[in-house]
Amino acid sequence: MCAETPDYKDTLFLPKTDFPMRAGLPKREPEWLARWEKMDIYQQLRNKAEGREPFILHDGPPYANGHLHIGHALNKILKDFIVRSQQMLGREARYIPGWDCHGLPIEWKIEEQYRQKGKNKDEVPVIDFRQECRKFAEGWIDVQRKEFKRLGITGTWDDPYLTMNFHAERVIAEEFQKFLMTGTLYQGSKPVMWSPVEKTALAEAEVEYHDHQSHTIWVPFRFQNAGGDLETARVVIWTTTPWTIPSNKAVAYGNGIEYGLYRVDATQEESWTNPGELYVFANTLAADALEKSRVTEFTKVRDIAPSEFEGLICAHPFNGLDGADGFWDYDVPMVDGDHVTDDAGTGFVHTAPSHGQEDYEVFVARNWMDRMTYNVGEESEFLDHVPFFAGLQVFDRKGKEGKANTTVIAKLVEAGGIIARGRVKHSYPHSWRSKAPVIYRNTPQWFAAIDRAVGDGQDTYGKTIRERALTSIDQLVKWTPQTGRNRLFSMIEARPDWVLSRQRAWGVPLTCFIKVGAKPTDEDFLLRSPEVNARINEAFEAEGADAWYKEGAKERFLGDTVNPDDYEQVFDILDVWFDSGSTHAFVLRDRADGSADGIADLYLEGTDQHRGWFHSSMLQACGTKGRAPYRGVLTHGFTLDEKGNKMSKSLGNTVSPEDVTKQYGADILRLWVAQSDYTADLRIGPEILKGVADSYRRLRNTMRFLLGSLDGFTEAERLDPSEMPELERWVLHRLAELDHKVRIGYTAYDFQGVFQQLFNFCTVELSSFYFDIRKDVLYCDATDSTRRRAARTVMDILFHRLTTWLAPILTFTMEEVWLERFPGDDSSIHLQDIPATPADWLNEPLAAKWSNVRKVRRVVTAALEVQRTEKVIGASLEAAPVVHVEDADMLAALKTVAFEDICITSGISLTADPAPAEAFRLPDQAGVGVVFEKADGEKCQRCWKILPDVGTHSHAATCKRCDETLG
Known part of the structure; x- marks a missing residue:
């Protein structure tokens, strides 16, 4: 600029805001938290709503x-x-x-x-x-x-809720009593998942599955009442829990499986089988089982139909053992079971109803509950009455394997009750708390019957x-x-x-009493007394569940109407x-x-x-x-590291919320959630967080531009949409569309969809299009010009929409943005509702027209970018291209708007003439060609447009618009 040329910089209406480009969220977020707490904003919301x-x-x-x-x-x-x-x-x-x-x-x-x-x-x-x-x-x-x-x-x-608050403990007991009073509660003896380490029953939700190395054994059972070729044959089971063999009560077969009788012809030198012995297997599994038992040659004697097993009785492998005092000298029936398959093993299932759910169900179906065993204690130890194995544990107190499995296997070898053994790695249940293996164990527990009619009269569903x-x-x-x-x-x-029951101490007890000497099946086994329940609940409300454990609690709760000597107090606690x-x-x-x-x-x-x-x-x-x-x-879903691996402290790939908030701020963590598809597993790590922070910065710049452009905006500037240029009315149309999508998205909990719509709108349609175009008007137009008032009105509308739309996600940042415009002790974006959007903002014909305008603009800006790259021009305002448009309607539409302003050029020529060969084109926009031309004239030293009239007005080196603005 020549020395005598005035500097018009101070005459421009440049954006003005104290809103910083750098967020400083880790430091500033706690300040907003303290502010909200001081305002008691949650209660203000309740009052407002x-x-x-x-x-x-x-x-x-x-x-x-x-x-x-x-x-x-x-x-x-x-x-x-x-x-x-x-x-x-x-x-x-x-x-x-x-x-x-x-x-x-x-x-x-x-x-x-x-x-x-x-x-x-x-x-x-x-x-x-x-x-x-x-x-x-x-x-x-x-x-x-x-x-x-x-x-x-x-x-x-x-004032959060805590399950250990006295009222909560009272209600938990009260809810349990409803199960008691309606007949849904019962005490049963059945196998439950049991943690030997924690010495308590576990629910399925308290169990997780991990790989575990188990023993595998193939055990033959001889028939006691079979005739013909089955008289000397043995049926073989396969199990991964040798320790349950002492509790075997049946052998199950499958009605849909094809079985066969097999004769051993030759074996390796070391084998637990002998030539001439007969065994029964599922046909598909026979060869594998015989190979495991080191049989080198065998013959299939014949097929066996499952019906041949009906009524057959086997002997337990330990039947008749010296020193067992007849402990296993009972009948082991063959039973059909739907759970038996020929996918693995032998096609027969060793059935110990005290140590397996499916085994138990087989016995329930036959009403054989009197055949249940009680051989294993709470530390997974064999109880004293079990010969040979008393005191031996399946797993010790640290979850390591005890001696039960190996000792049972050794005794089977001694008794000739095993033909093969091995090891297998498989998925096995573990306690999700101690991470130790669990067992199925038959114990008296309290259950809620889910198939028994609930006697409460609430039968609508x-x-x-x-x-x-x-x-x-x-x-x-x-x-x-x-x-x-x-x-x-x-x-x-x-x-x-x-x-429902757990054998622990910390929790709400099963507040019930059982009659001394009564059986669980007796009608009067459980005390059902509304008066007793009321006394319990009153005490829990005042003292909490500790009242159950105080000295004299039984007498206190039973009162004068029930003889305390007739009832026992239950001390199990409820499943958490x-x-x-x-x-x-x-x-x-x-x-x-x-x-x-x-x-x-x-x-x-x-x-x-x-x-x-x-x-x-x-x-x-x-x-x-x-x-x-x-x-x-x-x-x-669950959270994974950047590579999709499960997070683990040992792998060093964990990401803690505290670390993220210290480095980036909580809003970055919130934005990560919003950008993710939460219905699937979510990945997070340093590189992902950097990408989230970049998205945040782009959004922050959008809000900063709005704040700067709205400096000093007053209601006197506001224009009605009917007075606005088409570009502003197009923005309002887009806001109406977005309002509909945002409301639907939030209602459907589609936060990723909401954020993507808003982010694309802010970065593509606002920052790269609308804001880019309207900078000239905002900076250079007179303050009372229609275009500038319209742009500022729309930006005020944008401000209120974007801050409320984004506030649920960027909680801290939108508060900062809001307070930059509307400071005050009681001011907060979170006290606002999403503004209603007038229906008449929607204008589909206008939207269709501007869709075409933007398509042609894209060709023009791409053509100018080529010239910029080749150093022909430094800025788009140096250009005045000729745009060839074949489509007559599109051309007519372009002529109704200030297309040079839309393309940010100093001039533009629109023509229906065919584009010459050298014209710039885009493959996806047929019928549009751009011929580059430099703008003619001098550069206005205020708005930088190159126009022929620059230098002909009273203010030196200005164009007509700038001259008039300067007055």
Whole structure:
């Protein structure tokens, strides 16, 4: 610029804002948290929303025993997205966070502390022990509450629900008593998954499967009553649990399997079989089994139909052993079983009904419950009455293999009761807490019968718990994703009765009494007294469940009407899943901020909760309410590292929420959730987080441009859409379209869809198109020009839409953006609703026209980019291209808009003439060609357009528009 040329920079209306480009979220987010707490913003939202239709997301309680992991963050952030978006959509969205406080993990931690001090848990008074468990849980609740709040999660953090609160313990007991009073509760003796390490029964939800190396043995059973060629034959079973052989009571076969009689002709030198011996196998498995037993030659004598096994009796392999005193000298019947296959083994299944669910069901079907065994104790040790094996353990206290398997195998060898052995690596159940292997063990336990009619008169959806649950799944619940329905339906359809009892100390006891000397099948076995129940519940409300363990508790609760000597007090505690399954009662039903009908609009947890909380809540509520406690269920996947591997501390690939918030801020973690497809497993790691941070920066720049462009905006500037140029009306059309999609997306919990729509709109349609075009108008037009007023009006509308649309996701950043424009002690974006969008903003014909305008613009900008790359021009304002458009309607449309402004050129020529050969074209936009021409004239020193009239006005080196603006 020449020295005598004026500097017009100060005459431009450049964006002005204090909103920083660098967010500094780790430092600033705690300031907003403190501000919201001071404002009591959650209560302000409740006051504002009074009278609206409630939306209740019932929080599945995390366990109070450790710092949060990334899965916790994913779960709570998703919940927060829903609560905040539902509130801004016009509902009264309440959120009561809660914690699961009872159960084995906490008890296990206290036991570990005792062991380190050389103390024995059983020597500590039970109430003292329970108080230590309570204190431990309280400590972790405070830690986790702080960590959850740091993620920007809104809710009643000062008044959460805890399963160990006295009222909660009272209601849990009360809900259990409903099972007692309606006849659903029973004591049964059946095999349950048992942890020898933790010495308690486990539910399926408390078990996980890991690879385990097991013994395998092939054991022959001789027939006792067979004739013909079967008289000397032996039927062979295969098992991976040798320790269960002493409890064998039957051999099962399959009616659909083809069997054969096989003769051993020759063997290797070392073999437990001999030439001439006859064995029965499934035909498909015979060769493999004989090979395992080192048979080198064999002959198939004949086929055997399964019907030949009907009525046959076998002898136990230990039958007649010296020193056994006849312990195994009983009949072992052949039984048909649907569970028998010829996929592996021998085609016959060793059946020990005390140590296997399918084995047990075979005996239940035949009413053979008197044949159950009680051979294994709570430490997986053989009990004293079992010959040869008394005291030997399957697994020791540390979960390592004991001597039971190897000793049983040795005794089989001694008795001639084995033809082969080996080892196999297979998936085996382990306790998800101690990570130790479990066993199936027959013990007296308390069950909820899910196929017994519930005597409560709530039969709308079925008479039994199973019927009510399956009907609820199909008729009452919306599943997100829909696959969740199939998973839970199949689980409940096939599940056994619910094991309610645990042999532990920390939890809510089974508040019932059993009659001394009565059998579980007797009508008066259980005391069913409303008066006794009322006394128990009153005590629990005042003192908590510790009241059950206080001296004189039995006499206190039975009162004067029941002779204490006639009843025994039950001291098992309830399955912790019954606790969490009961939360609908003491949270949704009992709290003033709960649900009017005790039913939640949504339960949201990970996919593992189909066998956990979704499952137990369904069963529990169907037993007490007669239906599901929720109208909707949403499930999310698990978190993996960047390579798709499961996170593990040992692998060093974990990502903690605390680390992310310290480095990037919670909004980056929230944005990661929004960008991810939560219905599948989600990956996270350093590179992924860098990408998320980049997306955040682009969004932040969009909001910063809006703030700068709106500096000083007043209502006096606002224009009605009817007065606006087409470009602004096109933006309003897009806002109307987006408003519809955002509302549908938030309602469908499609946060990824919502974010993608908004991110593309901000970065492609606003930053790269609308903002780019309107910078000239904003900077250079007179303040009272229609174009500038229209642009600023639209930007104000954009501001209110984008901040409210994005607030549920970018909770902290949108608060910062909002306060930059609307500071004040009571100001907050989170007190706003998503603004209503006028229907007349939608303008499909205008949208179609501008779609064509943008298509042609893309060809022009691509042509100019070639010239820029080749250094022909430095900026697009140096160009005045000729645009050849074959389509007459498209050409006519382009002539009705200031197309040079749309293309950010100083001039443009539109023509219907055929494009010359040298014209620039894009393959996907036929009929449009661009011939580059430089702009004619001088450069305006204010707006930088190159125009012929520059230098002909009163203000030196300006164009007509800038001259008039300067006055």
